[in-house]
Amino acid sequence: MRIAIAGGTDFIGQALSSWWQSQGHEIVIITRSPKTSQGQQNIHQLSWDQALINPDRLGKLEAIVNLAGAPINQRWTDKAKKQIMESRLQTVHKTAELIHRLESALLNL
Numbered sequence: 001m002r003i004a005i006a007g008g009t010d011f012i013g014q015a016l017s018s019w020w021q022s023q024g025h026e027i028v029i030i031t032r033s034p035k036t037s038q039g040q041q042n043i044h045q046l047s048w049d050q051a052l053i054n055p056d057r058l059g060k061l062e063a064i065v066n067l068a069g070a071p072i073n074q075r076w077t078d079k080a081k082k083q084i085m086e087s088r089l090q091t092v093h094k095t096a097e098l099i100h101r102l103e104s105a106l107l108n109l
Contacts, residue, residue, distance in 0.1 A: 007068025055101040
């Protein structure tokens with residue numbers, strides 16, 4: 001399977017990526033700051049902009065997992081809770097937009 005993970009560079013995303021890779025799956029990590037994958041076959045990184053501008057770069061996906069957003073390992077002040085919630089909502093909207101663009105690209109084939 002080819003799986004995209006939004007926010008796949010943090011703790012849970014890295015664990016999922018490694019496990020799925022060990023099971024033979026190909027992983028595309030969508031992140032704010034992509035890095036070249038050194039020594040990690042079948043794991044690729046794209047920025048949100050790259051994925052949204054040219055969704056074809058994601059290839060044919062079987063699944064998308066959204067883990068992106070502000071970290072929760074911080075003091076849960078009112079300001080932090082607002083930032084966590086807003087960041088999660090933003091990435092859900094971006095993920096929905098990406099899915100819409102992927103569907104549109106498939107319809108135009």
